[in-house]
Amino acid sequence: MARTHGMQTQNENSAKEFNTDDASDAEPVPIAQEEVAIPEDTPALAIRHIDLSGNNIQDSGAQALARCLPTLANLETMVLQSNNIGPVGGAAILAAATSCPSLHLIDLSAKSGVNRNHIGSRCGAALQALVTNSTSLRELKLGGNGLGPLICSPLHDALKANHSLRLLDLSGNGIGDDGCGALSAALENGSLETLLLSRNSIGNTGATCLAGALSGHMLLQSLHLDENAISAKGAAALSSALRTNTQMTNLSLAGCPLGQDGGVAFARCLQDNNALQSLSFKKCRLGDRGSDALFAAVAENKSLTSLDMSTCNVSDECSVRLGAMLNSQSCRIRILNLTSNRLGDVAMQACFCNA
Numbered sequence: 001m002a003r004t005h006g007m008q009t010q011n012e013n014s015a016k017e018f019n020t021d022d023a024s025d026a027e028p029v030p031i032a033q034e035e036v037a038i039p040e041d042t043p044a045l046a047i048r049h050i051d052l053s054g055n056n057i058q059d060s061g062a063q064a065l066a067r068c069l070p071t072l073a074n075l076e077t078m079v080l081q082s083n084n085i086g087p088v089g090g091a092a093i094l095a096a097a098t099s100c101p102s103l104h105l106i107d108l109s110a111k112s113g114v115n116r117n118h119i120g121s122r123c124g125a126a127l128q129a130l131v132t133n134s135t136s137l138r139e140l141k142l143g144g145n146g147l148g149p150l151i152c153s154p155l156h157d158a159l160k161a162n163h164s165l166r167l168l169d170l171s172g173n174g175i176g177d178d179g180c181g182a183l184s185a186a187l188e189n190g191s192l193e194t195l196l197l198s199r200n201s202i203g204n205t206g207a208t209c210l211a212g213a214l215s216g217h218m219l220l221q222s223l224h225l226d227e228n229a230i231s232a233k234g235a236a237a238l239s240s241a242l243r244t245n246t247q248m249t250n251l252s253l254a255g256c257p258l259g260q261d262g263g264v265a266f267a268r269c270l271q272d273n274n275a276l277q278s279l280s281f282k283k284c285r286l287g288d289r290g291s292d293a294l295f296a297a298v299a300e301n302k303s304l305t306s307l308d309m310s311t312c313n314v315s316d317e318c319s320v321r322l323g324a325m326l327n328s329q330s331c332r333i334r335i336l337n338l339t340s341n342r343l344g345d346v347a348m349q350a351c352f353c354n355a
Contacts, residue, residue, distance in 0.1 A: 028121075045071050047075060048076045049076060054083075062080070075100045077107075078097070082114070084116070084118075085117045086117075094123055094127050094130045097130055097134070098133055104138040105139040105141075107141040108145065109169065119147070121146075124155075127142075127154060127155065128155065131159065131162050132158040132161045138164060141169040143173070145173060148173065149175045149182075150179075152175055152182035156186040159183070165192060166193045167195075168195055173200060174201055176202065180206030184212060188213055188216040192219065198225060201228065204229075207235070214238070222251075223252070226256070228255075231256070232258060235258045235262030238251075239265040239268060242276065246275045249277045251276060252278075254283060260285075260287040261290070262284065263293055264289065264293045267290075267293035267296065267297040270294070274303045276301075276304055279306070282312070285313060287313050288313070288317040291309060292317070295321035299324055299328040299330060301330070301332070305335065307333055307337070308337040309338055311339070312341060314338060315342040316343060319346050323353070
């Protein structure tokens with residue numbers, strides 16, 4: 001009976017999204033972990049890659065692994081997705097990771113399904129110390145861990161001090177506009193090249209903060225903002241910043257309600273931007289007016305090679321502009337996704353009559 005009850009509790013905890021307002025997440029986890037005396041002649045284990053994804057090591061298993069990390073001097077990647085790791089285990093792993101001089105990837109993402117990780121905001125101090133002090137870490141993936149907006153303040157300070165981190169995944173953490181603003185302020189002089197902020201309840205205010213960072217000197221090349229609450233106003237701010245940005249090559253806004261005005265705003269951006277190579281507007285409700293404007297701009301753009309406008313309510317009304325884009329000598333598009341729209345035979349004739 002005890003075993004059945006344990007399994008039921010585990011499934012209930014794993015099935016739900018981690019609640020950032022939970023009372024158990026109120027107090028920060030101290031950075032200091034239990035010290036274990038390791039003999040000086042203990043050989044460094046040769047293992048370079050650890051992937052324990054989809055198990056159930058929980059906090060106790062994460063703490064055991066953390067105590068072992070000082071002997072893994074050659075460790076390069078550590079993937080612990082979906083292991084029911086909470087704040088205590090998460091803090092232990094993050095704190096001990098500084099002892100691995102070769103470690104360049106940590107993945108504590110919470111994937112959909114059972115045994116979701118939920119390290120929460122209590123790991124803020126350990127996370128700040130790791131990002132601040134690490135000189136080897138290149139990729140940090142913390143998606144879906146219920147970090148909330150409070151985590152972004154310590155991350156802001158850490159990112160300003162870090163010069164090695166290239167990819168940060170904070171997708172699905174509910175950081176909101178406040179958290180996005182704190183992160184944006186750290187981007188201008190940071191080393192990040194890829195930032196994933198999808199599914200974070202970011203609205204136009206957060207998008208405007210990001211736009212301010214994009215207008216400055218920064219190395220960011222890829223930004224994922226899928227399934228946020230960014231509408232035409234946020235799109236206008238981002239597109240205005242990208243008119244002069246020369247670093248960004250990949251932008252994804254899939255699932256954001258940009259609307260027709262958002263499409264028109266990005267069309268203006270593409271008239272001046274010659275750095276963007278990939279744009280995703282999947283399910284962005286661009287309609288015919290927004291799509292028509294984008295097709296006209298893409299036809300003359302000399303850098304864009306991939307465009308996703310699937311499920312954007314594009315109809316035959318855009319056939320002239322679409323055909324002109326595909327037949328333009330200036331157009332560099334190599335990948336075009338227009339699935340699940342309302343295009344018919346009129347558009348096909350306009351697109352391929354000169355093929």
